Amino acid sequence: MWIGRNIAKLRRSKGLTQGELAEKAGISIHYLSRIEGGNCPSPHVKTLSRIAYALGIRISELYSCEGCKRHRFLSFVNVLPEAGFRK
Numbered sequence: 001m002w003i004g005r006n007i008a009k010l011r012r013s014k015g016l017t018q019g020e021l022a023e024k025a026g027i028s029i030h031y032l033s034r035i036e037g038g039n040c041p042s043p044h045v046k047t048l049s050r051i052a053y054a055l056g057i058r059i060s061e062l063y064s065c066e067g068c069k070r071h072r073f074l075s076f077v078n079v080l081p082e083a084g085f086r087k
Contacts, residue, residue: 024054
């Protein structure tokens with residue numbers, strides 16, 4: 001999941017391990033690992049808020065990476081044929 005990759009990228013840029021971020025955010029390292037690995041499709045907004053706070057950023061910044069924007073665009077484009085639109 002793209003948000004998980006972004007969290008991992010932000011965590012590494014802050015020089016934190018998964019354990020350190022999990023502890024700061026008050027979540028288990030197993031849960032953080034699942035989020036970062038894309039194995040938790042819809043983390044609760046409260047969890048994302050805790051992660052953002054632990055990283056010292058706004059929650060909106062979790063969604064602001066270029067890869068995330070590209071993923072959302074491609075997801076939209078892939079839905080167009082289902083909606084009756086052609087590429």
